[in-house]
Amino acid sequence: MMRSVALLLLLLSSVASAQTVDWIEQFQNQGFSKFAISVQTEVLRNRFDASNYLVSKVVLQYQTGLWRAQATINNNYEQIFQIEPEPTAISLPQDAALVRPSNQPNDVYRANFPLSFALGLSSEQVGVSMFFSVLMEKVAASRLKVSETQGGVFTAQLKPMNWEKQSLLAGLRGYATLGNLRMHLGIMPTPVLSIGQVDLPYRFRNDILPFGELEFIQPYFRFGLSAHLRSISAFYMQSLPNPLPNISEPIQVAIRAQRGIATFNFQTLQLDIGVPLTSDLAASVGIERVWYSSTKFSRGEFERWLNTATLNWTNSPNNLLQEQSFRAGATFKFGAQTQPILKLADLKLLHQNIFQSKREYYAHNPVAILTLHNADKRPVWCQVTATLGNTGRFKSEPIQIDADELRDVPIYLYLSDVKQFQISRIGELSISVELDNRRLPLANVPVVILNENAWDGDTWSLKFFIAPNDQQVQLFAKTKYLRALTGDSTSQPARFHQLRRFITELGKDLRYVPDATTSMVVDQVQSPRETLEKRSGDCEDFVVYLASCLMAVGIHCAIVDVRPKAPQSVVVPTAEPGAIGHLFLLVDTGLDVTQIGQLGLNEFEAISRQNPLGKTTLWLPIETTVLSSGFETALKMGAQQYYREVIEKQGIIKGNVHIYDL
Amino acid sequence: MLCSTVISAQTKVWIKIDSGTALYLHPYQQQWLPLSAKEEVLAKTFMLTKKGAKAMLFKETEVYALPESAYFFIEDVLPKSRVEIVAALTQIEAEQLPKSTRESRERKLPIGLTYGESIADTTSSNIAAIPYLNERLNAVEYFLSNGRYDAALLSQKRLLTKFPVLYQDALQAERLFMLYDKLELYGFLNDETRRLLSIKRSAEFDKMVERWNSIAKTKLLNR
Numbered sequence: 001m002m003r004s005v006a007l008l009l010l011l012l013s014s015v016a017s018a019q020t021v022d023w024i025e026q027f028q029n030q031g032f033s034k035f036a037i038s039v040q041t042e043v044l045r046n047r048f049d050a051s052n053y054l055v056s057k058v059v060l061q062y063q064t065g066l067w068r069a070q071a072t073i074n075n076n077y078e079q080i081f082q083i084e085p086e087p088t089a090i091s092l093p094q095d096a097a098l099v100r101p102s103n104q105p106n107d108v109y110r111a112n113f114p115l116s117f118a119l120g121l122s123s124e125q126v127g128v129s130m131f132f133s134v135l136m137e138k139v140a141a142s143r144l145k146v147s148e149t150q151g152g153v154f155t156a157q158l159k160p161m162n163w164e165k166q167s168l169l170a171g172l173r174g175y176a177t178l179g180n181l182r183m184h185l186g187i188m189p190t191p192v193l194s195i196g197q198v199d200l201p202y203r204f205r206n207d208i209l210p211f212g213e214l215e216f217i218q219p220y221f222r223f224g225l226s227a228h229l230r231s232i233s234a235f236y237m238q239s240l241p242n243p244l245p246n247i248s249e250p251i252q253v254a255i256r257a258q259r260g261i262a263t264f265n266f267q268t269l270q271l272d273i274g275v276p277l278t279s280d281l282a283a284s285v286g287i288e289r290v291w292y293s294s295t296k297f298s299r300g301e302f303e304r305w306l307n308t309a310t311l312n313w314t315n316s317p318n319n320l321l322q323e324q325s326f327r328a329g330a331t332f333k334f335g336a337q338t339q340p341i342l343k344l345a346d347l348k349l350l351h352q353n354i355f356q357s358k359r360e361y362y363a364h365n366p367v368a369i370l371t372l373h374n375a376d377k378r379p380v381w382c383q384v385t386a387t388l389g390n391t392g393r394f395k396s397e398p399i400q401i402d403a404d405e406l407r408d409v410p411i412y413l414y415l416s417d418v419k420q421f422q423i424s425r426i427g428e429l430s431i432s433v434e435l436d437n438r439r440l441p442l443a444n445v446p447v448v449i450l451n452e453n454a455w456d457g458d459t460w461s462l463k464f465f466i467a468p469n470d471q472q473v474q475l476f477a478k479t480k481y482l483r484a485l486t487g488d489s490t491s492q493p494a495r496f497h498q499l500r501r502f503i504t505e506l507g508k509d510l511r512y513v514p515d516a517t518t519s520m521v522v523d524q525v526q527s528p529r530e531t532l533e534k535r536s537g538d539c540e541d542f543v544v545y546l547a548s549c550l551m552a553v554g555i556h557c558a559i560v561d562v563r564p565k566a567p568q569s570v571v572v573p574t575a576e577p578g579a580i581g582h583l584f585l586l587v588d589t590g591l592d593v594t595q596i597g598q599l600g601l602n603e604f605e606a607i608s609r610q611n612p613l614g615k616t617t618l619w620l621p622i623e624t625t626v627l628s629s630g631f632e633t634a635l636k637m638g639a640q641q642y643y644r645e646v647i648e649k650q651g652i653i654k655g656n657v658h659i660y661d662l
Numbered sequence: 663m664l665c666s667t668v669i670s671a672q673t674k675v676w677i678k679i680d681s682g683t684a685l686y687l688h689p690y691q692q693q694w695l696p697l698s699a700k701e702e703v704l705a706k707t708f709m710l711t712k713k714g715a716k717a718m719l720f721k722e723t724e725v726y727a728l729p730e731s732a733y734f735f736i737e738d739v740l741p742k743s744r745v746e747i748v749a750a751l752t753q754i755e756a757e758q759l760p761k762s763t764r765e766s767r768e769r770k771l772p773i774g775l776t777y778g779e780s781i782a783d784t785t786s787s788n789i790a791a792i793p794y795l796n797e798r799l800n801a802v803e804y805f806l807s808n809g810r811y812d813a814a815l816l817s818q819k820r821l822l823t824k825f826p827v828l829y830q831d832a833l834q835a836e837r838l839f840m841l842y843d844k845l846e847l848y849g850f851l852n853d854e855t856r857r858l859l860s861i862k863r864s865a866e867f868d869k870m871v872e873r874w875n876s877i878a879k880t881k882l883l884n885r
């Protein structure tokens with residue numbers, strides 16, 4: 001009885017055992033081929049009878065495009081279960097004789113999976129596959145036979161009986177990838193077609209058993225958790241540099257641990273290592289150990305288990321008597337389309353600091369230049385992808401790189417519109433290349449992601465803070481503009497006086513607060529909405545605020561940037577040397593230059609300039625920091641600056657003054 | 663930084679008024695101030711002389727007579743070398759705050775096709791409304807008649823740049839071209855005529871511009 005129970009325990013552990021590493025899958029990921037074959041052998045040692053078993057399997061794979069077909073031939077993978085029959089109680093006539101051979105064996109259940117195959121579609125993002133397996137079941141049991149001889153004499157004897165049945169099992173699995181996570185869901189193989197005797201005393205389960213697995217995939221490692229109704233497991237796989245010369249494919253080290261969660265308690269631990277020897281050949285070795293912790297297992301429990309068991313038919317040489325095993329194998333690829341060899345020749349990071357406010361800029365201007373070298377003898381098509389955590393992404397157009405060509409690929413970034421971070425942080429720009437539906441990691445570069453208000457000190461970048469379409473800005477500006485339009489209408493030209501009243505309204509209650517920026521902190525610029533709420537700000541904040549409000553009602557503006565040449569000893573707290581300076585605004589009156597006389601302004605106050613519509617109109621220089629003092633003061637100060645910087649110091653032709661149309 | 667009162671040293675000149683009235687535009691007070699009989703003023707600003715005014719400009723030992731009933735930029739009166747004239751012409755264009763060329767950093771794709779041709783915008787311009795137009799023209803004619811082509815060119819260029827509508831006046835445009843020719847500034851002449859040729863005007867006007875353009879090209883090729 002005890003032996004029988006022990007065997008059952010072993011059966012349970014092995015059948016529920018974890019999968020071994022699919023080396024074809026791993027090896028194909030490193031270099032694609034149409035045909036692949038993997039031969040795996042395993043020595044299983046049984047601690048109960050101290051015997052060793054040699055089992056083996058051969059896996060064949062064919063892949064074309066996204067389609068993949070796989071067949072597995074198992075040798076000596078039979079699982080044998082010995083089950084002690086339950087005591088039989090019958091009433092017999094007194095003279096009945098029961099003969100039981102002394103060597104009468106216990107009931108035996110044999111399950112064998114000689115052949116399995118799978119067909120599926122697999123891509124980087126999603127995949128689905130159907131898999132099938134041939135199951136051969138044999139049961140040898142004893143049955144009591146009572147016969148009546150002549151004269152009413154009864155004879156009872158245990159008679160050996162055999163059953164045999166072949167079944168086809170079918171299962172389904174699929175996966176989907178979201179970012180770095182991959183979710184697998186499926187149904188374990190279930191009998192769908194049977195040949196032979198149908199009613200066996202013991203039989204394989206026939207219910208639907210789901211399973212799930214979640215993987216976290218990174219360029220150099222992957223980690224996963226999986227579960228079904230009888231056990232849970234975890235695995236970790238790490239890629240290590242291959243020390244062999246001229247072999248770029250990495251060594252893979254996989255560790256898997258499993259624990260039973262059903263009636264029977266067991267743990268397993270596996271360690272497998274795969275070493276690519278050439279681009280067509282890889283070797284693998286592994287070891288597995290199983291621990292048991294249960295001593296009792298009734299026949300009833302066994303039957304219930306057997307009817308719902310999960311028989312792992314795909315990868316593992318599961319044997320009933322397994323306690324520890326040693327594995328070795330080889331995987332070959334034939335007719336290989338050797339994966340094109342793309343190498344990272346150079347990577348120039350153009351922007352160490354990524355300003356979230358400049359998302360429009362990074363969409364049109366590269367943050368890095370990648371130089372790829374096609375070391376192959378044929379041209380390749382590839383796509384370069386880049387991710388910056390959850391903040392930004394990029395995928396290039398398909399690029400053709402000729403044989404032995406060096407190609408520069410600009411890396412742009414499409415940053416999320418969601419304002420995610422109020423503080424700056426360190427991020428990692430991960431760059432990879434996709435070819436033949438595979439993604440090869442190329443580089444991870446640390447960058448600083450600055451908060452929404454951070455400004456690089458480049459006046460041109462201020463345009464990214466200007467938000468004439470902001471709802472709150474629009475509402476405020478239009479209300480004030482309406483008030484300006486409905487004011488005194490006798491003064492001519494009306495347009496100029498409306499503009500004067502509008503700017504006066506916009507400047508009311510504004511409080512100038514000098515920037516507290518130090519040399520250690522990146523300058524911060526308020527959004528126009530923030531300035532509206534606070535009614536205070538510095539030079540850049542007011543330029544952004546006034547320009548947003550004016551543009552909200554269709555008035556053209558330009559920023560005048562005055563940059564004194566900074567001495568070398570001065571620490572400039574902005575991105576570009578010499579960028580610190582002062583800003584004022586040019587506002588387009590929309591009036592023809594010949595109307596300058598009607599305004600009562602001189603040539604230093606109203607500047608003749610071409611507007612975005614191609615018309616030469618009068619523009620007013622407005623000093624935004626004194627807006628609260630009224631339009632006249634702001635205009636006078638602006639005109640003084642215009643005269644001093646543009647005419648007197650000749651700032652434009654000397655390069656100290658720059659104009660940025662908005 | 664904002665209210666810096668430190669004004670970089672710029673040329674100052676003495677103005678002596680023998681008779682009549684003259685004013686100058688104070689660039690920091692932003693208003694016209696009457697000039698006294700002898701006064702030192704900044705050179706980078708405008709001066710206006712009334713009819714009958716007799717004024718002289720002194721710079722060190724040099725003396726220059728100033729036109730009456732004229733509006734001009736004081737610094738234009740001072741004689742200039744060829745290099746200084748080129749620099750002054752560049753500065754005149756820069757004072758109109760040209761558009762930044764940095765826009766090319768953005769990839770702006772065309773969103774539609776444009777048909778037709780550029781035409782001059784004359785709808786809202788009124789030449790007669792230009793303040794002190796006669797005085798400005800008087801100054802140019804005075805410099806021209808006195809053989810001061812450098813002062814005449816700068817005054818004319820300043821006038822036309824500030825009020826581009828005057829380019830449509832063939833007389834004014836041709837006067838500018840003639841002054842470029844006198845001073846052998848054929849690069850400027852070529853640029854100005856090519857720019858005007860891209861804007862279709864009357865056939866007669868275009869013919870005149872084409873003639874000056876061919877002169878500029880011939881001179882440049884034979885240089």
